[in-house]
Amino acid sequence: MRHTVVILLFLLCFADKSYATHFYGVDLFYTYVSGDTYKVTMVAYGDCSGAQFPSFSNSKPLIHIRKDSLEITSGYLEWEPPQNGTEVTPVCPAELNNTTCVNPAGTVPGVKKFVYSRNFTLTGTSDKWKFVFLGETNGPIIAGRSIALTNVTSAGIIELVATLDNTKDNNSSPVYTTIATPFYCVNRATNFNPGAVDANGDSLVYELVPGLDAQQQLIYATGFSGKNPLDVVPGKFVFNSTNGQLSFTPATIQRSLVVYKVSEYRKGALIGSSMREMTVVVMNCDNNAPAGYITNAEGATIKDSVTVKTCASDHNVSFDINPKDADSGNTITMVANGLPKDSKLDITANNTTAPTSRFSWDMHSVPAGDYTFFVTYTDNGCPIASRQTQAYTISVIPTDLHLDAIPAGCLNQGYLQVSTPEGWQPWGYKVYSNMTEVYNVDNIKNNTTGDSLASGRYRVTATNSLGCIAEGDAIVTTNCNIADLPNAFSPNGDGNNDILYVMGKGIRDVHLRIYNRWGQMVFESTDLKTGWDGKFAGNTAPVEAYAYLLSVVFENGEAIDKKGNVTLLR
Incomplete structure (x- = not known):
């Protein structure tokens, strides 16, 4: 069975504060309300067996509102009902009454979800707004991390930061649609995804980042870092910064801090970020998590097991996702989140050993881009179910030439x-x-x-x-623009070179002027077909050199001016 537990603890900070081992995971994000008002939300997943867990429902987290490092205001978040939390333990039906949330003497670790929120009105616009949680509450506890973490040298106090640039537009953070309570088994391949869905349609970039304590990065144990926080089988760690997919095979039993940062980009500009922190607990168990892959695609080409490519045009895209569980006999439950607008995932025989599903989407007027949705698979392993979330992407290719x-x-x-x-x-x-x-x-x-x-x-x-x-x-087009005059002509009536014409190609307009040595204009023409016959005022012009000015506009709009000399011969 797959036990990966996220344990975030309220630690001792001051003499009147106490440790509290009751966090599996914490999300911090915000939502635009109106004007300069934003709703800040913290979602915490609590360990029902934690020593200080009873105080959890009576403690409000403190949020600091800052412009960069300048404190603007602060305030305690309020409980969203139910105040005593909602149980989200991934437990099999037979053990529903044996979790520590239901029965303090229960043997199954229970998990409750608590939601806190409050509206804050910002003082105008800034590209450096920060919503900061430093682990402080109004109760007898401080939010600290478990001292049992295996990938950091000192656990420290939990710190989460969400950022906002509201100088050009308002913004809402993406919402994390998965819960931070996955349970994983050693040497079993698995997947995790926060399932971040952005209502604004912004481009999301995911990072694995170092945990924070006192506004400094935590110091990681040798061989670990924020980007590489897990002890894995060599070559079995893949993180996708485009959709947040974390795929890995844990090599040892461990309790490792993992921190997600999700940044939002709108028209290429960073507009905000939010964070999720959790502790991944790998246990000595043998349950395999169910998984599903794309097959039978129509209107698209399968790029890999979780991605299809299609064209930006009016057509339908559909494909199957039929999950399997390597542990025969386990039932599988599918839950989809973040489906693209007007698309659907029809699930048949859900919560059986062989559910099936068909994704379909009418691509009419769908712009080019990558569209990602998430499916969470949960089996009925006992006492703790195995769960993993997979991102699926429809890559819509533009058709401009x-x-x-x-x-x-x-x-x-x-x-x-x-x-x-x-x-x-x-x-x-x-x-x-x-x-x-x-x-x-x-x-x-x-x-x-x-x-x-x-x-x-x-x-x-x-x-x-x-x-x-x-x-x-x-x-x-043809770019053969030529305009010139011969350097001599002989208007003697022999029928050979008697008329001086402008020679060239691609000429639209022409203006030719010829002057004698006294500066008199002896000839002028704006017609290519009209040349100089060597006469001036009806009389034969003398044999000598004449100056010319030639102005030409070609068919492509190019204009030139030329000047030179031409000799009249007899």
Whole structure:
């Protein structure tokens, strides 16, 4: 059986305060109310057998409101009903009356969930707001950690910090939808996830961080750190900073402090953070936790056992999650949290030995991005059930296509560069001109490719292995802009080089002026088809050198001015 217990204790801080061994886990977060008012919430999971547990329901935690290190105000949180807590012990039905929450003489460690909250009105905006819990209460106890922790040198007093930047917008912390009371067994692969769900739709980044005491980081025992807090089988520790999934196989019996920090980003900017602290207790037991993996996907491609990829388009995505338990005969209960809007997980035969489920989602108007939900699996192991939470991700790939056309030159073809979003590989594309296919390439491994094409208008259609389709139009122009005059001409009537014309390509507008050595303008034209015939005022101009000014605007909008000399010959 899997026993991982989170034990956070109220320790002795002052002479009139006492130790209290009654915390399995603590969450600290806040919720926007209105104006500058925020509701601060602390959720504590208490050990019903703790020596000071009776005082727990009579003690209110103290929260400090600060701008960076500057204390603005403080106040005690109030109890949310029921004041004496709600039992959440993961116990099998046969032992419901044998927990220490129900029967002080019971043999099953009982767990109760207590919720405290209060509204605080902030004094305006700041990017350095902090909501701080330093372990203080209004009762006879101080919140300390268990002295039995195996991964730190000194347990210290519990400290949790939530941050807020309300300079651009209001914000609510994500809510932790799983309870911090997992029980794990040594040498059994397991998963834990806080199940953080953010109502604002912000991007969440998860970290395993050092515990705090007196606003300093705790000192960890040799071989341990905030990022690596557990004694695990080599190579069997994976932490996912995108969805908070912690997968590991514990190597020894242990009581290890694990601290989550969840940061929220909105439009790329950090807007807030919150924390969960718990003690992971690994026991000598042999229960395997049930687990479920994605199969039979439709409208999406399975990337791995917990992730599918699909296109941002109007279609349906569905897949199965049918959990199994390596311990035959155990029943499995599934609970889903954080499902994307308008999606559903239909569970059949829940709380049996073989429940099944089908996820479905109409992707109409769903923007590109990663969407994560959580499923908690609990068996009926006795006396303590084994439980683990798994994150599942639907990765929605954008279908925009980026086309860059390099103009053709006078002698060379142009170039069309085609770029797809990340996650499209492998992919291919076709190029059409006047509805006729002129180019086709497949199995492209990079995001960007291209090839030479003659000038013209093209339609590009790209597809990938997911069935995503992206289309776009591109125009390869001609950049062959030439405008010049000969350095001499001979208007002698022999039919050869008798007229001085502007020569060039891609010319839209022209203005030619020719001057004699006295500065008189002897010819002017704004028409490419009208050249100088070597006459001025109806008379034959003398043989000599003439100056010219040439102004040209090309078809692409480019404008140039040139000047020089041309010699009139006979």
